[in-house]
Amino acid sequence: MHSALVPFSYVDAIHHAGGRAVVVPPSEDGVEETLDALHGLVLPGGVDMDPRTYGAAPHAQTNGVQPDRDRAEITLLRAALERDMPVLAVCRGSQVLNVALGGDLVQHLPDVVGSERHRHTRGVFGDHDVLLGRESRVAAILGERAPVKSHHHQGFGRLGRGLVAAAWADDGTVEALEDRERRFAVGVLWHPEEGEDYALFDALVREARDYREERAA
Numbered sequence: 195m196h197s198a199l200v201p202f203s204y205v206d207a208i209h210h211a212g213g214r215a216v217v218v219p220p221s222e223d224g225v226e227e228t229l230d231a232l233h234g235l236v237l238p239g240g241v242d243m244d245p246r247t248y249g250a251a252p253h254a255q256t257n258g259v260q261p262d263r264d265r266a267e268i269t270l271l272r273a274a275l276e277r278d279m280p281v282l283a284v285c286r287g288s289q290v291l292n293v294a295l296g297g298d299l300v301q302h303l304p305d306v307v308g309s310e311r312h313r314h315t316r317g318v319f320g321d322h323d324v325l326l327g328r329e330s331r332v333a334a335i336l337g338e339r340a341p342v343k344s345h346h347h348q349g350f351g352r353l354g355r356g357l358v359a360a361a362w363a364d365d366g367t368v369e370a371l372e373d374r375e376r377r378f379a380v381g382v383l384w385h386p387e388e389g390e391d392y393a394l395f396d397a398l399v400r401e402a403r404d405y406r407e408e409r410a411a
Contacts, residue, residue: 207387234399244264245259247261280377280401293354299350303348320345335393343384377404
C-alpha cells in the first residue's frame, strides 16, 4: 500500500514557528491550485533522487529512488519559485532544489570525503557543526557556526542556476545553498526539524506571512 507521509517533527517545527502545516501528496496535477492555498513550501528529506533527473548513471550506493516523487516535487518547486514563494528545502529537499535549477549531485559522499561521517549509522542522526558564509541568509539566521543533525550520503555537485554555497562541514562538504535573488529560497543538507532550534522554520513562517499579506494587498 502506498502512503503519503511526513515525519511529525516537520509539522511540529512549523507549528512551533506559528504556522499551520498542510501535507501535499506528490502529484504533477493541480500544481497552481495547490500553491494558491499555500504561503510557503517545505521540501522534506527522504530517499535518493533518481540520477536520471540530472543526467547521470546510478551509483551502486544510490537506492530507493521514486521517479514519480522526483517529478512531482520538481514541478511543484519550480512553480513555487516562479511565484517567489518562500521555500525551505531539507536534506533530500535541498538536493531537489539544486537539481530543479539545473545542478547535479554527488551520489556517494564517502567516495569524496573518505568517511561515512555524514551518515555514520543508518537511521541515526549524526551531530556536527557547520560554518556559515558571512554574507549568507542562513548565517543571518543561525550565526557564523551552528550545530546540526545530519543523515545523508549524497551531496551537491554542480550548483544550479542562481544558487550559491552558504554553509560547509569541516571536511569541506557544502551543507547549505541559497538563491539570494529570491525572497527566501534556502536548502540545507541537515535536519533542522530534529534539533531544538527552529530558527530556520521561524524565518520561513515570517517570510510566508509577508508573502500572504502582499498577495492579499
